Amino acid sequence: MARVTFYLDDKIVETEVEQGATLLEAASISGIYVNSNCGGEGICGTCKFLIKDGQIERGPAGLLTKEEVEEGYVLACQTKVLGDVKVEVPLETRIEEGQILIDKDAKKLRTIRAGGEEVFFTREPLVDKLYLELPKPSLDDNLSDHQRLYRKIRSKKKVPILQTGLTMLQEIPTILRDNQWAITATLGMMGDTTELLQVEGGDTSGRNYGIAVDIGTSTVVVHLVNLNSSKTVDGEAKYNSQMKYGEDVIRRIIHADEEGPEELHSLIIDDINGLISTLIFRNKVRRDDITSVSCSGNTTMLHFLLNLPASWIRKTPYVSASASPPPIKATELGIKINKGGLVYVVPMIGGWVGGDITAGILACGMDKSEKLSLLIDIGTNGEIVIGNKDWMISCSASAGPAFEGTGAESGMRASRGAVEHVTMNDGRIDYSTIGDGKPKGICGSGLIDLVAELFKAELIDRRGALDPRKSDRIRERDGQSEFVMVPGSKTEIGKDIVITQPDIENLLRAKAAIYAGANILIKSLGLEFKDFERILIAGGFGSYLDRRKTQILGLIPDIPLERIQFVGNTSIIGAKMALLSREALDACHRIAESVTYIDLISYPNYYDEFMAAMFLPHTDLERFPTITQELSREV
């Protein structure tokens, strides 16, 4: 045994390992979370440690610079411990505390549950494992190894069309004989066919995990799912690294057109790999036991994921390269799971209504419900779907990332330290943060609450303008007004947490775009908001929204609160349902093919509707009668 001493910035951790263990393994045992984007293959440089003292065996240096190697940096995954070792773990190598906070949805969605109505799907994971004991060949039964295996698989499972690649066929004979004809076959559904993805010795059928991914324009969320128990094990999220190339999909498509799509493609692959690494590390799941990935997201994000050309999505008539891509080998995309593993993409409705909405409709059971529903998915784009099991119509409104916390002065993603709820009473501000610690910033739900409370307290007017005469907390800085919600002395970051006049205006623009879009879609069918039995609000805000405050903001129409339901990140819920049930994926295909898309641009009154919705709650107060009454204000 050898002793490894880890020097972290705030503490020292010691552990004992077998000689020959890697530093990455030692860190794992010690509960030190370390970045490892390449999955321990020694080809990136994210798991770098600094050797202070001791006996090690160095391996490849990956992307470390010459200078770093000379200074004593090594890749933890490639460095073996030969004797007692002292190592420093640099800050950038460690996974941040905030980053590893479990997405609340992950814990919540342990069962497949549709918003409001339960919908049941038969459990049949897209990738499944079968333990098989084959009879040995004899002169009376000397079928080829390939056919012998097929015969056994078919005796256990209905797989009319079974496909196998050449490499598998080359390996099967030896695997069968080395394991006394007792093996586990991993089978992946590829549309109407089934592919034999892996054959391994012994019974590994108890270990089968999947990854559900929601690729948002601003946020990437990943859940780890146990495919045997159908339970969500853990979740993780981060900002989409593509954001440096533009906040919205249009700018990213233009970037791809000008510079090529490869960079955007590899950024999203890296994001997903990083999140998967975090999850398997934290939950001690073997990478080889992850056999499938199901990805949801808007059409542009899914195109970048697959490196499909997105150019024609942004131009009329908004044509995507593929609305229904087939399952792809994870290795072909560079997603680091089992080498035979498959990546599924939730089918898309159109260029501007993606797989996230297909997944949302599935998760809410809209496609099976008699009730007339309105689904609003609030992200960087706001997508709106109305209908029931017989018909569905959708549109998309460009909201911008205001609701995802990015762009705002003190905005942040819904993770540890984010203010998620705000109330104001007689000038006193109460708030709660995710993880209950000191605040670092404000996430989407906190921003909605805050603006609603500012309006209720009359600190902003119907146009959202801050009135410095109403509060000491309103100040002028760099030529613009801002409201100080938490003074720097009480924050984690040592800086004031504020909402600026432009922040408020961005939020109003975002809500106006969505409200106007929903209103136009509904009116075009001769309907009114009150005709809907339920309004489902989806989005990755990090927490449930205060329904009343969304109405004060004018985001959600003034209908009885009991009809409004916050359904969380339905994109990832739907992706997970597909991962766990072939029937659910089949339903996604039917949904994607049946939903009609309406282009808002073709409605000449969209701009007027949008401008009218830029007020709190709306220019036309008759549309928000109970809010108007509640606020009891002269307007």
Added chain:
Amino acid sequence: MARVTFYLDDKIVETEVEQGATLLEAASISGIYVNSNCGGEGICGTCKFLIKDGQIERGPAGLLTKEEVEEGYVLACQTKVLGDVKVEVPLETRIEEGQILIDKDAKKLRTIRAGGEEVFFTREPLVDKLYLELPKPSLDDNLSDHQRLYRKIRSKKKVPILQTGLTMLQEIPTILRDNQWAITATLGMMGDTTELLQVEGGDTSGRNYGIAVDIGTSTVVVHLVNLNSSKTVDGEAKYNSQMKYGEDVIRRIIHADEEGPEELHSLIIDDINGLISTLIFRNKVRRDDITSVSCSGNTTMLHFLLNLPASWIRKTPYVSASASPPPIKATELGIKINKGGLVYVVPMIGGWVGGDITAGILACGMDKSEKLSLLIDIGTNGEIVIGNKDWMISCSASAGPAFEGTGAESGMRASRGAVEHVTMNDGRIDYSTIGDGKPKGICGSGLIDLVAELFKAELIDRRGALDPRKSDRIRERDGQSEFVMVPGSKTEIGKDIVITQPDIENLLRAKAAIYAGANILIKSLGLEFKDFERILIAGGFGSYLDRRKTQILGLIPDIPLERIQFVGNTSIIGAKMALLSREALDACHRIAESVTYIDLISYPNYYDEFMAAMFLPHTDLERFPTITQELSREV
């Protein structure tokens, strides 16, 4: 224009080409056949030319040695002509005249015809091309490019399950728009599914070629087939380069077990690539227009082709890795055709009865005939099948390569210069050669004729022993007897063409193995040779056998000649039928699954039968009554 002067060993050829043309293109225009194993990719070294003078632009040197480059050798495919050039074409670079002789089967089998009975299959090539003009997208019809293409394909052809790889999906949008939505789709059948293999601009549907391959233990035969007209364009054959690792499959499996299978795999791939290169060069077919390859052969050869482990074929209970491998991408195997092209393998019956026999049964229509037939496929192994449309039983007998001309002192493959027929009258020897030139050696049919004639002329006895007292042509050399058929002065090679005592003994062993095998199989079912309405003799002898002489040899039983039919190389005929007709490939699958295999080793009297058949025509003359009568000899 630039003038290129080629110096061949026997002549000078001049041509004019555009500046920038390669030397390989210049040679092609001039009708100079050149080896080009890698297909002009500059990675092998087979197309080497020696520059004598002139202006050229050199490219990569491939496998040329440093010395060769210094001496002025270049790769013809990588060297551009910039001005007038003089080049020497070395002998080893040129494709031999003999080598380019068209296999007679190739010309003969322009239609699918079963031996004796015509069997019709619907023309539906395994890989087909469709020219499609797609409607441009509009706001009312903005399906994704992927779905738009599928919709159009399905309007033209019934393809319930259509699959497409990621790379294709990435390329389709640009190809569609660059070609004004008019494209040609190449579709490949993959079992019950169809794969979109290629999408190219414009209408290329008129250019679709396939390659049929028969991989024999000793000889590899390749035919080029026009998939639109169903006509065989040309054929080519060569010895299997694996022969240096053993004449029979057992020795090659042992070699693979000891040294790994890669060498045997790459030898057969190189052989096929070389033959394809010759065919496309000679017929001016573009490599890209070859979309499919169908391979037949014995089980071991097909395993080496796919690099599947063959170890367990040779050990009881003779289990193959796969009897029915799926279609494989040509690029995965390194076979150089269209990069999306597919390689199909004719399904095998068992470890010792391969795809060549499945193809043979198909070609002869045995699986559709009411008649009781006996099919004998004579190659390095002799396979025997008996039965009709209701049942079929097969066995395999190890013959050795005697009938393929290899191993014998003056033996050669059936190609230009081979003696294919021999008659002797009163001591005078008449013979004919393939191509009608001076003889270079004797092929299988010539050896059979010669031995039969020697026996008729009493120059050998019933055990095959040469009697030097009977003829001046029989002489002693290096301690063994031999018969001089053609003196060196009359041959192409300047050497005597002879048959030695061991050659005769090898031929007797080969015919004994096959006759004994057939006899045992038939007896085991309580049948006799006379019960068969037809005896079909298959094999790549290069020419029709003289039926009577096969009976004198004792290879074929003494039944009325009209029941004996020489059906040629049915392995390649069947492979070609599969290439041209999905229905034929489906029939192959049914055949492979329904034929029963009998192991001759399990019959204790096999050795006795074999020994009894080592005589001319047989120990038991009562089995050959008409032969005995004809020869009118006291025995």
